[in-house]
Amino acid sequence: MLLEVKGFSKQFGGLAAISNVDFSVKKGEIRGLIGPNGSGKSTLFNLISGVYTPDKGRISLDGEDISGLEPHEIARRGIARTFQLLRLFGQMTVLENLLVGHHAHIRYSAPAAIFGLPNVWAEETRVKDEMMDLLSFIGLADYAGMPAGELSGGQRRLLTIGRAIAMRPKILLLDEPAAGLSPVNVDNLLRLIVSLKERYGLTLVVIEHILKVVMDTCETVTVLEHGEKIAEGPPAKIKDDPRVVEAYLGKEMSDAEVQAFLKAS
Amino acid sequence: MRATPVRRAWPWLLGFGALLVLPLITSNAYHRYLLTIILINVILAVGLNIVKGFAGQVTVGHIALAAIGAYTSAALSAYYGVPFWLALPGAMLAAGLAGVMIGIPSFRLEGAYLALATLGLAESVRIYFSATDYFGASIGFGDIPPPFIGGYAINTHLSYYYLVMPLALAGIYFSFAILRSDIGRSFQALREDPLAASVSGINVRKYKLLAFLISALYAGCAGSLQAHLSPGFIHPNNYTIVEMVTLLLMVVLGGIGHIWGGIIGAVLVTIVYDLTRDYYQYQLAIFGMIIVLTVTYMPKGIGGIIDRLFAERRFNARRKASAEKSNAA
Numbered sequence: 278m279l280l281e282v283k284g285f286s287k288q289f290g291g292l293a294a295i296s297n298v299d300f301s302v303k304k305g306e307i308r309g310l311i312g313p314n315g316s317g318k319s320t321l322f323n324l325i326s327g328v329y330t331p332d333k334g335r336i337s338l339d340g341e342d343i344s345g346l347e348p349h350e351i352a353r354r355g356i357a358r359t360f361q362l363l364r365l366f367g368q369m370t371v372l373e374n375l376l377v378g379h380h381a382h383i384r385y386s387a388p389a390a391i392f393g394l395p396n397v398w399a400e401e402t403r404v405k406d407e408m409m410d411l412l413s414f415i416g417l418a419d420y421a422g423m424p425a426g427e428l429s430g431g432q433r434r435l436l437t438i439g440r441a442i443a444m445r446p447k448i449l450l451l452d453e454p455a456a457g458l459s460p461v462n463v464d465n466l467l468r469l470i471v472s473l474k475e476r477y478g479l480t481l482v483v484i485e486h487i488l489k490v491v492m493d494t495c496e497t498v499t500v501l502e503h504g505e506k507i508a509e510g511p512p513a514k515i516k517d518d519p520r521v522v523e524a525y526l527g528k529e530m531s532d533a534e535v536q537a538f539l540k541a542s
Numbered sequence: 543m544r545a546t547p548v549r550r551a552w553p554w555l556l557g558f559g560a561l562l563v564l565p566l567i568t569s570n571a572y573h574r575y576l577l578t579i580i581l582i583n584v585i586l587a588v589g590l591n592i593v594k595g596f597a598g599q600v601t602v603g604h605i606a607l608a609a610i611g612a613y614t615s616a617a618l619s620a621y622y623g624v625p626f627w628l629a630l631p632g633a634m635l636a637a638g639l640a641g642v643m644i645g646i647p648s649f650r651l652e653g654a655y656l657a658l659a660t661l662g663l664a665e666s667v668r669i670y671f672s673a674t675d676y677f678g679a680s681i682g683f684g685d686i687p688p689p690f691i692g693g694y695a696i697n698t699h700l701s702y703y704y705l706v707m708p709l710a711l712a713g714i715y716f717s718f719a720i721l722r723s724d725i726g727r728s729f730q731a732l733r734e735d736p737l738a739a740s741v742s743g744i745n746v747r748k749y750k751l752l753a754f755l756i757s758a759l760y761a762g763c764a765g766s767l768q769a770h771l772s773p774g775f776i777h778p779n780n781y782t783i784v785e786m787v788t789l790l791l792m793v794v795l796g797g798i799g800h801i802w803g804g805i806i807g808a809v810l811v812t813i814v815y816d817l818t819r820d821y822y823q824y825q826l827a828i829f830g831m832i833i834v835l836t837v838t839y840m841p842k843g844i845g846g847i848i849d850r851l852f853a854e855r856r857f858n859a860r861r862k863a864s865a866e867k868s869n870a871a
């Protein structure tokens with residue numbers, strides 16, 4: 278197993294946002310993570326990436342125990358993530374956003390940077406070329422010099438994925454990458470995500486409300502409800518699971534979600 | 543367009559040349575003194591811009607770091623006969639250490655709370671110097687020897703200018719080098735979103751401290767230069783909240799995070815500060831008001847205006863180019 282989470286629990290006040298969740302992802306897999314609003318999906322990402330510390334439970338990556346590490350240490354070990362609310366560096370340029378993602382791989386010392394030594398320019402040229410490649414691949418090369426905050430919503434979402442991939446992670450956690458996109462763009466995004474996975478040898482976990490996305494793309498789907506894992510398996514099995522159907526057809530589900538779910542099934 | 547070493551160097555050489563002849567335009571000793579003060583303030587402002595502008599840490603402790611640099615340099619050279627050339631790095635080291643300590647509250651505090659914490663630390667530093675006889679207490683620290691090159695004392699306004707100018711230019715160069723490197727990007731990232739920065743692999747605490755450290759080195763350098771400037775006298779009153787507000791005004795007016803803006807801000811504010819010296823009691827109120835007005839009506843400061851001019855020029859050039867292309871087609 279590439280990622281192995283054992284017995285994660287997290288309480289907020291009296292609310293159990295995540296309770297005793299096991300979550301293992303194989304290398305090379307595309308895992309779907311679904312569940313109604315407030316079921317704990319983003320919280321699980323926050324726990325895995327070290328943004329929150331779990332009350333209980335352990336986590337390992339590639340066999341190494343990474344429990345209790347800080348977010349930047351976890352990032353450097355190979356876990357990258359995007360945020361539901363994007364969290365781009367809006368005043369920095371599109372290219373700079375990727376370069377920040379690539380931070381851990383930039384090889385020159387702080388004194389060299391301060392003195393502006395030639396090896397810094399050489400390395401900057403190398404990483405900028407590399408990041409421009411990535412930008413072309415996600416179709417944002419024309420905007421390289423533009424402040425990220427001026428991109429359109431869909432482009433911003435792409436850029437957060439790019440920033441995470443610039444980290445050269447072993448595993449990439451995408452929190453609702455297709456939210457707010459038109460159906461055509463959702464399809465394009467899916468194709469892009471799959472090709473990024475191939476190109477960069479990624480393992481992916483995708484949180485998605487648009488069930489079609491998960492059902493079409495993922496080999497295995499994990500379902501959360503009220504912070505508990507209620508089902509896990511291939512999409513075809515999951516969508517007939519009575520607990521899943523109940524969770525989705527229960528009172529938390531909006532009309533749009535019902536439509537989306539029915540379309541997927 | 544790739545910048546070659548030559549292309550990178552010529553603007554700096556040009557600037558150096560211009561600054562070499564600048565003080566020769568006037569034979570007025572006071573104007574030369576003012577030029578020197580301006581350049582020392584440029585060092586202070588450029589340093590403050592790194593921690594405040596690039597890294598977004600709202601510190602009001604910068605002036606105290608200059609004080610620590612000034613008093614360290616003064617004590618080293620006046621009491622121990624340490625030559626200026628060693629007292630200067632000593633002052634930078636002392637200010638650097640103090641800067642890291644002033645930076646520690648930034649782990650837990652942000653914005654106004656961080657400002658308050660750093661203000662508290664800064665005021666205690668000033669009160670310490672004004673109450674300690676060793677440092678001249680409220681009488682001030684005098685008889686600080688000038689820098690020497692061999693047997694030649696750098697104690698005229700003109701020679702001191704030529705001591706300060708290369709240091710100021712180097713300070714400006716370093717701040718550009720930092721801003722354009724991974725360090726500068728990390729600073730900006732933690733300013734814009736510390737959480738996103740940390741999940742991108744940036745050790746936010748380390749980079750906050752680095753920003754405080756680097757800016758403190760600038761402050762220590764400026765402080766040492768203030769101390770050895772003829773007549774070699776420093777006083778706790780040179781490091782009060784008024785001086786801090788003046789310094790903040792340079793950076794805010796210049797456009798926070800904008801290197802050239804900060805430099806222009808330092809030049810303008812130093813001149814205005816000097817012209818209004820007779821109205822010392824009103825300076826704090828006036829400068830404070832200008833800060834509020836700038837933040838409210840011109841949040842990007844002078845730097846914002848510069849950027850707009852350049853962006854417009856680039857935009858026009860691009861529009862012209864694309865118009866020509868479509869004409870040709």
Ligand SMILES: Nc1ncnc2c1ncn2[C@@H]1O[C@H](COP(=O)(O)OP(=O)(O)OP(=O)(O)O)[C@@H](O)[C@H]1O
Binds near residue numbers: 292294314316317
């Ligand atoms: N920092 C926090 N403080 C308090 N409560 C929180 C915090 N983060 C999450 N929660 C709560 O934990 C529960 C799970 O939230 P989470 O964001 O993980 O849900 P989600 O499955 O991602 O939902 P959505 O589909 O709406 O994004 C919610 O009830 C939420 O209000």
Ligand SMILES: [Mg+2]
Binds near residue numbers: 318319320361
């Ligand atoms: Mg969520």
